[in-house]
Amino acid sequence: MNKSNFIFCVILVLLSVIFVGCSNSERQASGKEQNKKTEPQTRIVSTIHGDIEIPADPKRIVVDAYLPTLLLLGEQPVGATDSDLENVHIQDLIAGIESTGENSVEAILNLTPDLIISADAEKSTFDKLSKIAPTVIIPYETYRDVHEEVRAIGEMLGKGKDAEDWLASFDSNIQKQRDRINEVIDENETVSIFGAFGKDFYLYGDGIYRGGQAIYKQLQLTPPERIKNELIDTGETFKQISYEVLADYAGDYIFLDESKGGSLDKKDNVWVSLDAVKNDHVFYLDLKRFWPYDPIAVLAQAEEVVDMLVAKKKSEK
Structure with missing residues (x-):
């Protein structure tokens, strides 16, 4: 084969490769476009x-x-x-x-x-x-x-993937908070969430109100038996009660929300007789931080509740 024929053959081979490459690219582009058209809108x-x-x-x-x-x-x-x-x-x-x-x-x-x-x-x-x-x-x-x-x-x-990724991080963070709380709170110690709202008094369960999900469902802190039976087991997220029966629902620790002009008389015999009050185990909730009930808020509330309890335990040593 002379030099001219050799060069001609090389050029033909190169052109064939380019043609095949272009054809493949066109098919791939066409396929992507077709996929876009077939994806549900x-x-x-x-x-x-x-x-x-x-x-x-x-x-x-x-x-x-x-x-x-x-x-x-x-x-x-x-x-x-x-x-x-x-x-x-x-x-x-x-x-x-x-x-x-x-x-x-x-x-x-x-x-x-x-x-x-x-x-x-x-x-x-x-x-x-x-x-x-x-x-x-x-x-x-x-x-x-x-x-x-x-x-x-x-x-x-x-x-769906974004949801699972975020929940994996959420679960990891919640477990860290549970580990922290388990170091200072015995599982037999109980926690109540009380509320003074206007002129009325409330108990809260493990739902969307006053950090209930963070405290009971995520941190798995123990409610008093009556709160468990009357709210959590029945699916009730809150219950209005009379002031006189607060002692029947009081835990070893009380988280208290006072809002819309509501307040508890801190000198009343019913209040001062509670063990949580005597032991200075009452924590006041910031409504701006504990009224939201979305997933981001629940995580933040869990961390804050643990911070409060851990700090209290350290101060008692």
Whole structure:
């Protein structure tokens, strides 16, 4: 083969390789484009108002009550209520989120959402919001546990892996707090959550109120027998009681919420007779920190409760 023929053959081989490479690239690009076209653009969510079709990948979410859960899943809503945005546990995460007041229809409309998530179960609320965008109503107390809430909303938004990753971190952190508390609190020692709200008095269980989930469900602190029987075992998250029977529900440690003008008479015989009061085992809850009940707040509350109990035990040594 002379030199000219050899060069010609080499050029043919190179051209063939280039042609095959281009063909493969075109097929791959075509395949990716085809996959994009075949991926579902919407998903169906079962709600209290029946099946709702929502975007598979919403870009402009407006939310009421579930803002922290969306944030931990990596979603940044375009709008949220004032009460959501005032949550002290998420202040470093909310930059750029617009306020919708307390579900102002006009404010929500101006944000042009493609999905609305709300806890307001009033039929009139759904009727108004669903005219703006697909609306999913998840009523208050639908979820009684961090894992249930994060997984459910993660599944709804196609964020199942993000949900499991966050929960793994949550569980690890909670276990650290349990280990800390087990070093200072005996499992036979009991803990109560009391509340003075306006003129009324309340007990709280392991639900969404006053750190109940953090104290009982996550840290697994022991409630007095009557709180266990009358609230936790029955699924009740709170119970109004008369002041005179406080002693029947008092634990070795008391966490006390005083809000909306409510207060306990600290000189009253009923109060001063409690062992927790005599032993200075009463802890006052900051409503800004213990009224929120979202997953991020629950973790923060668990850490704060343990800090309070550990500090008290150290001071007694």
